[in-house]
Amino acid sequence: MxxxxxxxxxxxxxxxxxxxxxxxxxxxxxxxxxxxxxxxxxxxxxxxxxxxxxxxxxxxxxxxxxxxxxxxxxxxxxxxxxxxxxxxxxxxxxxxxxTPVWLQAIGAEPMKLGLDLRGGVHFLMEVDMETAMSKLQEQTQDSIESELHAQGIPYTEVVKSSNFGVEARFPDSNARSKAVDYLTPRHRDLVLTMGDNNSFTTSMTAERLSEAREYAVQQNVNILRNRVNQLGVAEPVVQRQGADRIVVELPGIQDTARAKEILGATATLEFRLVNTSIDAASVLRGRDRSKTEVKYRRDGSPVALYKKVVLTGDHITDSTSSADEYGRPQVNISLDSAGGNIMSNFTKDSIGKNMATLFVEYKDSGKKDANGRSILEKQEEVINVATIQSRLGNSFRITGIDSPAEARQLSLLLRAGALIAPIQIVEERTIGPSMGQQNITQGLEACFWGLMVSVIFMLLVYRFFGLMASAALVVNVILIVGTMSLLPGATLSMPGIAGIVLTVGMAVDANVLINERIKEELKNGRSVQQAIHEGYKGAFSSILDANLTTLITAAILYAVGTGSIKGFAITLSIGVLTSMFTAIVGTRAIVNLVYGGKRVTKLSI
Missing domain, CATH: 3.30.70.260 (ACT domain)
Known part of the structure; x- marks a missing residue:
């Protein structure tokens, strides 16, 4: 074994x-x-x-x-x-x-190294609060329109106003009064101000604006964490910095291009009804611009869509890519209960009508504003137009996608969540391998000298038994490296190297306990074979108790710690387990091989 x-x-x-x-x-x-x-x-x-x-x-x-x-x-x-x-x-x-092909064939790969050892990518991202507030403004506008329509209160128009407000105009003062009386108790986060010509303007309270900004940043942090998990990056750092910025560190990332594309993409879907009563050319000439707008497919063909959005990607809970019955790529969508109800209520009254799936993405335009920040450009593309043939519920599928790779990426973005607001990378830092190599060299030197001091001490004090303990130490380090390489989620950082150095010392502790117990039994007059047996048996409980308490501490560190602290806890836990194996099982096997079944009168200890 x-x-x-x-x-x-x-x-x-x-x-x-x-x-x-x-x-x-x-x-x-x-x-x-x-x-x-x-x-x-x-x-x-x-x-x-x-x-x-x-x-x-x-x-x-x-x-x-x-x-x-x-x-x-x-x-x-x-x-x-x-x-x-x-x-x-x-x-x-x-x-x-x-790594050679023969090692790759058995799944053997090098350890994943942290940002401080291997290098990696550091992103500083900024949340576009302007767009976040604009989205909130649109929601308020849609909500007021829907409620006035549902209550049968006549209105002339509901339009956006300054400071993310909404202005509603009415045909007479009586209609305005009814609207104010109905809306005021239902929108306590809005301040209604009377205007001229039978109108009123709504503006969000300071508390609501502050809450919306806080929510936009926090939700984007959570979604970025999900996206990093989809990338398969071990030990990432995703944390908030200041009022509207987020730090993302990806140590040991193998595909920086994909990471940048996935993290920076602000992608979502919008489901809209196609206006079949008018052609796109008429809309482009100015007809029916208030309710209809033109969007384009990938091949450049125009589609006339109603401006009102039926459902957005915010309600998507899961998405997977697969192939349909004809082998064409598709994305399977699952909605939350609210989204399912919206889709169900809409489609039951729209059977036979055409609904378009609009892919919305914000990308860097390559231009800078007055403050030197990148200007994001909204890009929209009609993925498919399908006829609603039956009432839809919480699950449905999207077809018309060009390739399986595009279907996989779209499902990944939707599964990881649509960002509440676009984010742009304001700082990108690549930590080169030279700095990491210096840290690795220093860490290896610390391991080497710690190992050497332990070996010299064991040889001087315990002679042959010290030699066995030293061999166990070397094997212990090999097992730690092998286990770290084998575990898919383990990443080695500088604190991780500190954990390895610590376990080298702890492995010696176990052998010191065993050797001292054997010497004690020999002094008490036991025979050599009895002394060896009692030495390992008596020291086992002490070694187990000491290492068990260390494992509990490591588990707590892993549970409450983040980033490099978790890396330290992982290497410490692995080191404790391997040191127990090598110190107890390993050295006992060598002792049995050398002294087992023989008449021995003296031990080299």
Whole structure:
């Protein structure tokens, strides 16, 4: 058993010796996949510039990974490929593990390193409060229109006003009075101010505005955390900074291009009714502009849609991508109870009518405002137009999507949640591997010298038994590295290295207890075999109690800690368990091998 466990630990620790290759990862924009044609284009472009490739291969996720021998060649290649491929692909610098294929085949991968060791990406994002407040203003406008219509109170129009308010105009003062009497008790977060020409203006209270801003930031933090989880990043940091900013740190991220695209995207869906009574050209010429607007499909064909939104992506609770009965990509949507009721009530009265699915996304326009911040541009696209054939409920599907990769990305964005307001990256910092390498070197030196001091102490004090304890220490470190490499969610950071150094000392503690107990039994006149047996048996309870309390502490640290604190708790827990195994089982196996079944009169202890 001991040989088997050490062999497995050594096998899964091996990938950490091979290092990483400087690489370029090429990903299609908005879920598009790289193909063999892309691979050929990349190889031709680099060959023309005499840039040598170490290897180039298509990944399972539809991205193209090109490896190089050095970072200088990697940087030159990025410039060439950015010019050659244009804006249809996202090109990102990466470090790709150089693990041999035979190790990859058994699932052996190097440890995931934290931001302080491997490097990674640091984003500082800012929530667009203007858009968040505009959304709230639109909700207020729709709510007032719906309530006045439901109560049969005549009104001329309900329009937006300054400071995120809404102005309602009426044909006479009597209608206005009825509206004020009805709306005032139902909208306590709105202040109604009488205006000229039988109108009133609503404005949100200071408390409501403050609450809305707080909600926008907090909800975006939660949604970004969900999106990071969808990316599969271990030990990420997503936290609020100041009034309207969010910090996102992605240590050990393998696909920075995809991370930036997913985190920065503000994507949602809008379901709207198609106005079949008028053509798009008439709307563009100015007809019926108050209720209808024109949106476009990907192929550029126009669709006339009613401005009133039936349902937004805020009600989506789950979404998955799959293929329909004809093998075409689709996205399956699940709604919450409120969204299901809205969709059910709307579709029961709209059977036979056309409903469009509008994909809405905010992207960086490449322009800057007066303060130097990026100006976000709203991009809308009609994904599909379908005839409502029956009453819809909490679940339905969206078709008309170009590729399975795009369906996967759309479902990911919708599943992770639609951002309450657009966010823009105001600062992006890539922490290079050189700084991380310095931390790794210092951490390894600390481990090495801690190990050496422990080994020298054990050899001087306990001689042969000290040698066994030293061998157990080395095996302990191998098992920790192997286990950390094997666990999918474990990430090693500087505090994690501190946890390893700490467990080296704790592993020695167990052997000190065993050895001292054996010496005590020998002094009491026991035979060598009895002393060994009683030494391990008597020390076991003390070792178990000491390590159990440490495991409880590590569990509490993991439960209440964040980021690097969790990393420390993980390595500490793994180290405690492996040190107990090597100190008790490992050294006992060697003792039995050397002294078992023999007449021994003296121990080297």
């Amino acid at each position: 001991l040989v088997f466990v050490i062999g497995i630990g050594l096998l899964y620790a091996l990938p950490n010796l091979y290092g990483e290759d400087p690489a370029i990862q090429i990903t299609g924009v908005r879920g598009g996949a790289a193909s063999n044609a892309t691979l050929g284009q990349v190889e031709d472009a680099l060959k023309q510039q005499n840039i040598e490739i170490k290897s180039a291969a298509l990944e399972e996720n539809g991205s193209l990974m090109v490896r190089f021998d050095s970072t200088d060649v990697q940087l030159r290649a990025r410039e060439v490929l950015a010019e050659s491929l244009g804006d249809k692909f996202v090109i990102a610098l990466n470090l790709a593990p150089a």
